[in-house]
Amino acid sequence: MINTYLPTIKNGDSTAFFLMAGPCAIEGEDIALHIAERIVRITDKYSIPFIFKGSYRKANRSRVDSFTGIGDEKALKILEKVGKTFGVPTVTDIHESHEAAMAAAYVDVLQIPAFLCRQTELLVAAAETGKVVNIKKGQFLSAESMQFAVDKVKDAGNQKVILTDRGNTFGYQDLIVDFRGIPAMRNFAVPTVMDCTHSLQQPNQTSGVTGGKPQLIETIAKAAIAVGADGLFIETHPDPANAKSDGANMLHLDLLEGLMEKLIRVREAIL
Structure with a gap:
């Protein structure tokens, strides 16, 4: 389904933005x-193209006792069921x-985590599956370097690429969003997305549990749409409060x- 609207989004002639949304990690089928x-009920109501997101495994955790997943195959099969159930x-x-x-055997889009966006072997392996590849911009990189x-x-x-901004490192325990990055990455002729939740993380807390500022999600999302983001x-x-990740x-x-x-x-308002 994503391939049917990806070219429209890329050309910038769609009145809609698309939404990648879901839980951080797959916690269970129900x-x-x-x-x-x-989410499908909402996105159908407003004609917003939707991609369901869920990590089948959390490999980047601050603490060794943090939740990492329910099992790779089990989580991937849940993602597959979500896709088939809701189309x-x-x-x-x-x-x-x-x-x-x-992962490509179960999902439509492979996402490259921000910390790994420079890993050539990983990017090439994702590309060679033929799936859409969503690359998150490293917190340590400029938007221009994502070319x-x-x-x-x-x-x-593989020509099916999405870029996602998730903020820049700002000191040791905070991130900041430079919205100049959205038009800069759109210049590469690929759909450009703003990660409105991870950009509000407060990493490296002394407890070993990442903090955040969810009260600013609306602010980040509005600004991203205003500067031309193709998706969120x-x-x-x-x-x-009780999510596992x-x-x-x-x-x-x-x-x-x-x-x-x-x-x-x-x-x-901006069109």
């Missing part, structure tokens, strides 16, 4: 289907090159529809 159903594309992140083919990540995927024979990435959960910066699922209504008005 909650994944519940979250997906809620939506799905996205998950991969961390090593050998994971690309495995080389795009080139690695395209040189491997939002992690959402019906009970963020990154609950501190997720949007409460009950707030998603109201936010989409506001963003549609912003989008309409």
